[in-house]
Amino acid sequence: MKIGISCHHTYGGSGAIATELGKALAAKGHSIHFFSQAAPFRLGAYAPNISYHEVEVMRYPLFDAPFYTLALASKIAEVAFYEKLDVVHAHYAIPHALSAMLARQMLEDKCAESKCFKLATTLHGTDITVVGADRGMQDVVRLAINKSDGVTTVSHYLKDETVRMFNPKKEITVIPNFVDTSLFYRSPKQEIRELLGIGNEKVIIHISNFRPVKCIGDIIRIFYAVSQKSDATLLMVGDGPERSEAETLVRQFEIMGRVRFLGKLVDIVPLLSIADLMLMPSNVESFGLAALEAMACGVPIVATMAGGFPEFIEPGRHGYLLPPGDIEGMTEKSLLLLSDHNHWLDSSEACVRQAKRYETALLVEQYEGYYRMLLE
Ligand code: GMT
Numbered sequence: 518m519k520i521g522i523s524c525h526h527t528y529g530g531s532g533a534i535a536t537e538l539g540k541a542l543a544a545k546g547h548s549i550h551f552f553s554q555a556a557p558f559r560l561g562a563y564a565p566n567i568s569y570h571e572v573e574v575m576r577y578p579l580f581d582a583p584f585y586t587l588a589l590a591s592k593i594a595e596v597a598f599y600e601k602l603d604v605v606h607a608h609y610a611i612p613h614a615l616s617a618m619l620a621r622q623m624l625e626d627k628c629a630e631s632k633c634f635k636l637a638t639t640l641h642g643t644d645i646t647v648v649g650a651d652r653g654m655q656d657v658v659r660l661a662i663n664k665s666d667g668v669t670t671v672s673h674y675l676k677d678e679t680v681r682m683f684n685p686k687k688e689i690t691v692i693p694n695f696v697d698t699s700l701f702y703r704s705p706k707q708e709i710r711e712l713l714g715i716g717n718e719k720v721i722i723h724i725s726n727f728r729p730v731k732c733i734g735d736i737i738r739i740f741y742a743v744s745q746k747s748d749a750t751l752l753m754v755g756d757g758p759e760r761s762e763a764e765t766l767v768r769q770f771e772i773m774g775r776v777r778f779l780g781k782l783v784d785i786v787p788l789l790s791i792a793d794l795m796l797m798p799s800n801v802e803s804f805g806l807a808a809l810e811a812m813a814c815g816v817p818i819v820a821t822m823a824g825g826f827p828e829f830i831e832p833g834r835h836g837y838l839l840p841p842g843d844i845e846g847m848t849e850k851s852l853l854l855l856s857d858h859n860h861w862l863d864s865s866e867a868c869v870r871q872a873k874r875y876e877t878a879l880l881v882e883q884y885e886g887y888y889r890m891l892l893e
Contacts, residue, residue, distance in 0.1 A: 535606070590617070643728075673691055692880060715750050750775055798841065821840065834871075
């Protein structure tokens with residue numbers, strides 16, 4: 518198949534899933550065309566069957582804000598026509614699904630309706646729960662959903678939320694996030710510990726784009742309480758709007774020596790491989806790709822009973838799920854996992870087994886089947 522993939526290039530789950538999907542489809546022989554504002558952060562080196570089309574936005578003094586949505590639509594229309602794309606897969610409702618919809622309208626006179634590409638849209642989370650909940654954005658998100666030929670969500674939670682908020686015309690299919698366990702597996706390296714100046718203490722990790730939904734302050738509060746009773750280091754991977762407040766909190770708690778802010782990193786496996794626990798106290802999380810990738814590396818999770826987490830994290834088996842904001846509960850469960858080695862080992866092994874149920878190859882097959890269904 519010839520497939521266009523439109524996604525965010527920035528550090529985040531939707532861009533990661535879109536890029537890994539495209540790379541896996543290309544490896545199976547499909548022809549993949551990525552559309553983005555800059556190279557998606559997980560694209561990596563050249564690979565056969567992959568073309569990346571950078572969307573250039575025209576700047577003109579009259580335009581206050583550049584028209585990315587329109588430039589993306591033009592680019593999709595151009596490539597779809599010349600490359601005869603079968604499917605365009607938009608990741609995140611706006612602007613990607615909307616631009617693809619516009620591209621189709623641009624092609625109306627050029628291709629017969631039956632020959633034009635099918636539009637698949639994957640909703641990832643904040644496109645519904647945050648952007649979609651904004652009154653000014655609701656109608657445009659609804660349009661993007663209803664004009665897609667098919668819509669998927671990354672969890673049952675997100676499907677239910679989408680139905681509740683938008684009552685879409687078509688049935689939504691759930692295709693969860695996935696992880697390549699041939700790349701994400703535990704392989705602890707002493708030199709990584711040395712590089713970070715970590716001795717024998719426990720390692721707690723958090724990876725995200727530090728947006729308000731991630732409750733970054735709660736991570737610092739939980740870690741502070743844990744560090745009063747257990748020798749531990751906290752690795753904060755990623756960057757975003759909540760980082761400086763988190764750094765201020767670290768200074769207030771006087772735990773600067775125990776917390777490392779490492780910024781945005783692409784190769785996270787070496788860090789996950791030395792981690793004993795991942796903290797994800799988000800108040801909204803449609804799936805939680807970072808947690809799945811950590812589980813593949815044998816890292817148990819302490820997260821919230823929110824969104825899609827309960828769909829793949831079984832409390833007591835793969836870590837623990839507590840109500841959002843329950844700092845005390847998350848501290849207690851973190852200490853439990855860090856102090857009981859046999860319990861940690863059982864959880865770590867169960868996490869690896871669970872992650873294998875979300876193997877990239879299995880879920881990529883589901884997407885291929887989904888595209889075929891749209892083309893029939
Ligand atoms: O919030 C992020 O980490 C990025 C965000 C995005 O939209 O790029 O991630 C969303 O999509 C991921 C991939 O499907 C999901 O695993 C995340 O749970 C989801 N984030 C939220 O719902 C907050």
